[in-house]
Amino acid sequence: MDRVRIGVVGAGGIAQVEHVPNLLRLPALFDLKGVCDPSRTARDFIAGRYGIAVFESIDQLLEQPLDAILVASPDALHKEHVLAGLGHGLHVFCEKPLCYGAADIAELAAARDAAGCVLQVGYMKRFDPSYEAALASLPGSSKTLRHISVEVSDPDAWPFVRHHEWQRGQDIPTQLIDEVAAKQRHQVQRAVGLSLDPLSYRGFCGAYASAIVHDVNAVHGLLDALHIPEGQVVGAQLYAGGDGGHGSVRLLDGQALWTMTHLTVPQLPYYSERISLIFDDAALELEFPSPYLNHQATRLTIRTGDGHKLHSRDINSGYAEAFVEELKGFWSAIRESAPVRNTAEQAARDMTLLCGLAHWHAAHTTPAKTGALS
Ligand SMILES: NC(=O)c1ccc[n+]([C@@H]2O[C@H](COP(=O)([O-])OP(=O)(O)OC[C@H]3O[C@@H](n4cnc5c(N)ncnc54)[C@H](O)[C@@H]3O)[C@@H](O)[C@H]2O)c1
Numbered sequence: 380m381d382r383v384r385i386g387v388v389g390a391g392g393i394a395q396v397e398h399v400p401n402l403l404r405l406p407a408l409f410d411l412k413g414v415c416d417p418s419r420t421a422r423d424f425i426a427g428r429y430g431i432a433v434f435e436s437i438d439q440l441l442e443q444p445l446d447a448i449l450v451a452s453p454d455a456l457h458k459e460h461v462l463a464g465l466g467h468g469l470h471v472f473c474e475k476p477l478c479y480g481a482a483d484i485a486e487l488a489a490a491r492d493a494a495g496c497v498l499q500v501g502y503m504k505r506f507d508p509s510y511e512a513a514l515a516s517l518p519g520s521s522k523t524l525r526h527i528s529v530e531v532s533d534p535d536a537w538p539f540v541r542h543h544e545w546q547r548g549q550d551i552p553t554q555l556i557d558e559v560a561a562k563q564r565h566q567v568q569r570a571v572g573l574s575l576d577p578l579s580y581r582g583f584c585g586a587y588a589s590a591i592v593h594d595v596n597a598v599h600g601l602l603d604a605l606h607i608p609e610g611q612v613v614g615a616q617l618y619a620g621g622d623g624g625h626g627s628v629r630l631l632d633g634q635a636l637w638t639m640t641h642l643t644v645p646q647l648p649y650y651s652e653r654i655s656l657i658f659d660d661a662a663l664e665l666e667f668p669s670p671y672l673n674h675q676a677t678r679l680t681i682r683t684g685d686g687h688k689l690h691s692r693d694i695n696s697g698y699a700e701a702f703v704e705e706l707k708g709f710w711s712a713i714r715e716s717a718p719v720r721n722t723a724e725q726a727a728r729d730m731t732l733l734c735g736l737a738h739w740h741a742a743h744t745t746p747a748k749t750g751a752l753s
Contacts, residue, residue: 381714382410385472386440388460389452390416390425390433392536393474395545396671397702398449399429404703406709415440417555419549428544441467447497447713450474454589455563458483461498465490470497475478475596476588477726480570480734488723497712499705500721502596503670506704508696509677510597513665514604516681516694521605521631523659531592531652538648539671570730571737579740582617586624587733591641593727594654596721597665598637601656607631609728615736615743626736627628660684674698 385402387394394414402409411433414425422433434440437460440448445471450460458478464471465487474599477500478484491498504510568574575583600620607630614627626636648671655662662682667686668675679694 382406382575383446383710383713384410384412384444385447385449386412386443386445386652388437388440388450388464389456390414390418390421390546391451391453391548392540392717394449394451395424396422396540396543397538397673399425399431401700401703401706402449403429403705405696405710408707412445413440413441416548418551420546420550421548424546424548434604436611437463439470441469445469447471447709450451451625453559453563454479454584455559455566458487458566461487462490465494465496465498465553466492468494468496470709470713472499472501472706475726476592476594476730477723478570478582479566479588479730481727481731483566483729484723484730488727490620491723494661497709497719498723499709499712499719500723500726501705502593502721502725504593504597504667504700505600505720506708507667507677507701507702508699508704509665509679509694510600510701511586512696513663514600515602516663516679517604517656518658518661519634521607523549523661524605524631524635524637524656525659526567526655526657527598527601527630527631528657529591529598529641531591531594531635531641531655532647533641533643533652533669534645535643536647536669536671537645539650539669543671545673554681570739571734573741575737575741578621579617579737581621582624582740583733583737585642586617586619586641587736591624591626592641592729594639594641594652595732596725597654598639599725599728599732601654602630607635610637612732612735612739615739617737617740624736626732628639628732660686670702673700673702680743 402411415434426433448464450473460474461471496523555565610630613629616625622643625640655664664680666678682691712719
């Protein structure tokens with residue numbers, strides 16, 4: 380096997396709980412050369428726990444002999460970190476959201492093409508065996524589709540990672556935090572094309588761009604398999620102080636509707652994430668566990684009926700872990716020229732829809748309730 384020499388940018392929660400241990404679990408595919416993070420606490424944890432070389436900056440990491448980087452830094456730094464990797468001729472795996480807007484993502488796609496490298500986005504659900512089985516179980520036609528619903532109730536990661544060994548780095552200079560916040564404001568404004576009020580800004584960055592983006596991407600994959608073209612946004616709401624994000628999309632000229640809601644409920648350690656497709660005479664339902672509960676199968680239930688009898692079956696496609704499978708996919712794209720699953724173009728489509736939802740929300744919410752973001 381031709382191992383890919385890889386460096387990880389950002390040693391926060393997702394790197395410590397998933398990417399670093401998962402890369403180390405694939406020694407035939409990856410040679411983890413180092414991790415960079417401005418937090419000394421995070422660096423010390425990685426060096427002590429895994430014995431891996433650590434660096435304070437991405438520039439120091441990029442001086443190492445590498446074939447690829449995995450970007451797990453804060454969202455607003457994805458663009459510059461991906462460009463830095465591609466600029467060094469490296470393949471890049473980047474966590475979602477790749478960037479907030481299609482224009483920024485187009486710059487990354489151009490840099491990817493100039494470098495002739497792989498750029499893969501961290502939408503691990505596309506590698507979930509139950510999601511793959513759902514794609515294979517869809518009817519051949521979209522003629523009877525009526526409704527797609529996405530419903531997520533999410534306490535955030537804490538109940539599912541507190542038993543892991545990990546260490547949050549909170550010793551980052553305030554100036555660095557302020558710089559990232561300023562970059563985020565600039566990128567969101569460029570993406571959405573509007574100055575969002577504080578609630579909408581929080582909801583766009585969190586409920587939409589950080590959370591429901593996974594489901595938007597997953598549904599886009601299902602729509603592609605059904606040959607359903609882009610729909611029109613017909614409703615959106617950012618609510619609950621920005622903890623909630625909702626959207627409605629009209630499909631097939633009104634033959635079907637896609638509704639989606641993500642709500643963060645931090646006091647309730649219960650995770651529920653369901654994607655359902657309702658056809659005239661059938662229903663397909665995916666129920667995902669918290670992503671951090673590795674190797675727990677996603678439930679796929681298919682129901683069919685003839686008006687009187689209901690046939691219901693659960694399809695278990697195994698316990699392969701999506702966070703691990705996406706890394707195998709990245710390796711295959713680099714070493715075997717396998718098609719990239721989760722491209723920049725797909726990310727652009729996801730973010731364009733989410734920006735459209737933010738627009739709809741802003742256009743239908745009175746300024747008195749929202750105020751302007753200073
Ligand atoms: N695929 C998923 O399900 C999933 C889950 C969680 C997070 N994520 C994504 O992963 C990314 C990281 O999220 P997280 O939860 O680990 O956040 P986090 O805040 O825990 O970690 C971010 C890390 O980046 C570091 N950092 C800050 N500036 C940096 C710089 N200039 N260079 C390198 N590192 C820098 C911070 O010190 C911190 O350790 C985000 O983009 C997030 O959306 C994806």
